[in-house]
Amino acid sequence: MIKVGIVGGTGYTGVELLRLLALHPQVKLQVITSRADAGTPVSQMFPSLRGFVELKFSHPDEAHLDQCDVVFFATPNGIAMQQTRALLDAGVKVIDLAADFRIKDVAEWEKWYGMSHACPDLIAEAVYGLPEVNRAKIKLARLVANPGCYPTAVQLGFIPLLEAGVIEEGSLIADSKSGVSGAGRKAEIPTLFSEASDNFKAYGVAGHRHLPEIKQGLANASGKAVGLTFVPHLTPMIRGIHATLYGRLKKDTDLQALFEKRYAGETFVDVLPAGSMPDTRSVRGSNLCRIAVHRPQGGDTVVVLSVIDNLVKGAAGQAVQNLNIMFGFPESTGIGLIPLLP
Amino acid sequence: MIKVGIVGGTGYTGVELLRLLALHPQVKLQVITSRADAGTPVSQMFPSLRGFVELKFSHPDEAHLDQCDVVFFATPNGIAMQQTRALLDAGVKVIDLAADFRIKDVAEWEKWYGMSHACPDLIAEAVYGLPEVNRAKIKLARLVANPGCYPTAVQLGFIPLLEAGVIEEGSLIADSKSGVSGAGRKAEIPTLFSEASDNFKAYGVAGHRHLPEIKQGLANASGKAVGLTFVPHLTPMIRGIHATLYGRLKKDTDLQALFEKRYAGETFVDVLPAGSMPDTRSVRGSNLCRIAVHRPQGGDTVVVLSVIDNLVKGAAGQAVQNLNIMFGFPESTGIGLIPLLP
């Protein structure tokens, strides 16, 4: 049993971490912090957890996070970077679900996130927590930067093609659709039910913070810089991301075999049979990414369909997957849940 | 490990049974039948089960159900009664998720279900599978009639009041709202997305098949016949039942204490603190029933709010709960899942 702390547990990523960790057989939930809600029982804010989580929210100043084995940050961007060094110094491992340590180019990070970075040296040390790419490094890491939701779905879809060098890396398109929980549990008008229901729209077309993160990952897979047009959309469902990815073929290849081989042995990436089109609900509540690859009318455009649950494989589930790797637990411990359908 | 068979696994109750049983540590899923889809892998029809369930649907004639320890019927009404005697004779226990054995009064059953009953004597033997009422009998049963979804939510809400004799039993009202999955996985126009979404309506006001089932259960609790107005409604969500129950107080009593005492020790009934109003999502995907009791403005009308997931506590989860009781497993084995929120 390891002792786990969560900083900032009042958002959707936080409650999802709690759902997964509460039944994780190797984890003792030690502390969860919230400045605003200190003293409130977690299960009062999230009645779904009644009977499963007995903790109250602790004030950050009294949380004794340094006595944990690992701390998750489920906070807004810019918080983890303030507290990580002290935790690492105290021998605590850190998994940041926000974006503080995802982008290696500090100037690029500062441009997109609009603040100075508090500890650029730790960016260099941090391991980008996409297990299907960095498993060996994650195993040794003190600090893991858990990937964003769009970046997870888009990278897992493009990586086999880019690693194999079969598509033009200069003109990639990622048309991505997210459920509304991706916007977080914040009181804002555009994500009200009466605004977001029975509606569909694009947003962030001019530029979205996940763009540099995705480009960094794809460049690593490709071995050279990539050109990417990334258009996120809001779709009226709670959970789920569907990435529809377009690339132009440079050479003929057996795409189905390429994907199956790349993800053979991966517990959480499921390459569907040729001709399949995954529903987001086929991964709802689970840590799975399901992928299908198509070549419509045998033309030179590859279409990849990649679905995840944004709160699980796109956030809390992948964070627990990283914890399992970091602590030597079987990788699916606590996250081997079957998707909820219907 | 016990060997489990499922008859009729192509509906929502079936896929939910599979979700729960696939990870049940004491169960080996032996066979699942479907006349129309024999030969099809289960995970092809329900991609959510890919990687978890390797079975194909078997033709009923080749299913060898008599080699199972227990068989679930997740079939339309009128099927289980045809096959139950042979299974019992072969030493197989039976849990019927349909209505064939729920109503003790055969004539009443035949009136509401519009067919002759094939084995009235087995109705007499069957135990109504509401563990919070019949746990001791279920433990000994060969044949369990798993309750309907509305009846579960309504009975659990009224039982403490009727057992204690504190409300008039002649004028009960159960205003009940169900998610659309309650109508099953059948190709019908009224439950199309474009019909049922962004819409709310009552149905079955003149009479619904769950009415006699509920009245039977409430009469048992009360010790005398009850008068009940039951109005079901369709609400645009997938899972969940919310029963709003009204009764007229006969005597003053501490309602909160009454409910807490009645359900003390019950794993799957959660009496909320006074003043609470449960969301259906607070039980989504779980076997819980959450209940709150109110007395608005201190008047003589009691209002009980009772929520369940219709596919879990209202069907498959309760069936597994019954299996656990029948086979002596800890009652929450395989069904201790945390609700999915958001």
Next chain:
Amino acid sequence: MIKVGIVGGTGYTGVELLRLLALHPQVKLQVITSRADAGTPVSQMFPSLRGFVELKFSHPDEAHLDQCDVVFFATPNGIAMQQTRALLDAGVKVIDLAADFRIKDVAEWEKWYGMSHACPDLIAEAVYGLPEVNRAKIKLARLVANPGCYPTAVQLGFIPLLEAGVIEEGSLIADSKSGVSGAGRKAEIPTLFSEASDNFKAYGVAGHRHLPEIKQGLANASGKAVGLTFVPHLTPMIRGIHATLYGRLKKDTDLQALFEKRYAGETFVDVLPAGSMPDTRSVRGSNLCRIAVHRPQGGDTVVVLSVIDNLVKGAAGQAVQNLNIMFGFPESTGIGLIPLLP
């Protein structure tokens, strides 16, 4: 053409007023105010109005409302009462869509709304704007208190029974379900898509501000005080209210004929054929109230099903209906729209 002003047009009631008034052939939209958004084109906030409404929001101080023929208040409670006297004095008619003038008992109003009333004498003058009850008075009114959404649906459903004296007035039950737009266009967590979607819950069981308004109206219909249990619920749809009403019969009567006779000649109340169960979508976007009356199993409980669009007959549409009556236009001018289905 009359000159119309709207105070507070940035909520759902405001945009709905604009939708209706923009095509009203007797109306010139003169001014619409918003303190926070002064200077912003209305169609920038509500792109649905692009090409139909050219106005910008005006600052209240520069709105010259006294030059209008009629002013609608689509404001939070407590605003209209500050400004109404000056407008009336200037010869401007006022239709308040908030609650400031709905309740005749000032103390009762102050208790439920938590403020002192600024002009109790105008409460006495104000006409409660339910045309099916007060048409003659509305025609002569300077000041109309437009009914609330729940009160409209519940009163129209109970009134025929109470006026005829056929149900016990002491034990009425109104189990009411509202779409989420009823909560307004306010940035709040409970009405976020990810909170309110795929979910159903009761709220305000202990007491809701619409309770005294409904009781006042029902007492007027009945000729004596009524006892009412009112439980509102939130259902995951944008628009619509479904009231399920229960009363106990005192004497036998032809309920269908009673309702048809009461609403004969009413353009906006549609009594459905016996046995019907109205969908909320059958009135979506229209000013209609559709009603069905039932007597399940021939017992002594009457069940009335009453549906409206909360933003139209429950707010802006009824306000325009009142305007038509006040200015002598045909009552359906500008609000004769056909419901949007699907």
Next chain:
Amino acid sequence: MIKVGIVGGTGYTGVELLRLLALHPQVKLQVITSRADAGTPVSQMFPSLRGFVELKFSHPDEAHLDQCDVVFFATPNGIAMQQTRALLDAGVKVIDLAADFRIKDVAEWEKWYGMSHACPDLIAEAVYGLPEVNRAKIKLARLVANPGCYPTAVQLGFIPLLEAGVIEEGSLIADSKSGVSGAGRKAEIPTLFSEASDNFKAYGVAGHRHLPEIKQGLANASGKAVGLTFVPHLTPMIRGIHATLYGRLKKDTDLQALFEKRYAGETFVDVLPAGSMPDTRSVRGSNLCRIAVHRPQGGDTVVVLSVIDNLVKGAAGQAVQNLNIMFGFPESTGIGLIPLLP
């Protein structure tokens, strides 16, 4: 007043035609046919029309369509081609909302629609009813092939770019998302609420019947054949199409001005200000197409966002627009409705 007939009015296109035509000041709804539902009042099937449409469905054999001035076919594919010649011979104009006359290449049509065409010569005569392209021809037409829903949204978005020759026509991508009503009012499992709600998926990736229709239209705009990858998706809303279109710039140009100039004077195409991202709800229930054009990060990829209501501008509304043009009525007669928001 012209006499209008509708063949096949029991689907969503049919009820939407009725909604629009019932209030059209120049139209008398003469007859609506349905083989299966002959004798049933239209308003019984569609309660939204109670009080607005008094017609009953007529049996096709007794419909006397030849006495109409114009007949709409709101039928499955393959019906209109059987009856059109007789109607034209009788002097009746025909507007087909199905696909029978949309594709000029008969062999191509027969390949995609899997049947022999009954009257290839009428295909040659038929005018493709996209008013923004073919207004002059529509004015003179006896037979109009009303465009499909996806084709309308995609063509209106690409046409300015292709006519101006500013994008490579060989590598167009149309990532399109449709509400569920696009699948029609048919009893099928995949479009049940419990299947399609809270879910997102692609379909028809290998090839969709709208592909050849779109390519034909785009080739006409471009003056040469185009290469198009078209991926439709199902999104959990009732109405609306959102097309996200990608093209590669061949030359620098002022995209915003290009679009504004192309659609200047078009009542039903609204080019949004630079930087806008249209919601589908901003056109809900209206005949509008709203379009925004983007060039993310100033790169060489153009992104066009185009939204319509699939049942209005994508079907019934455009059909009425064509009727108005054919009969010389002002083009927005009866279809000048304001979108329903929220």
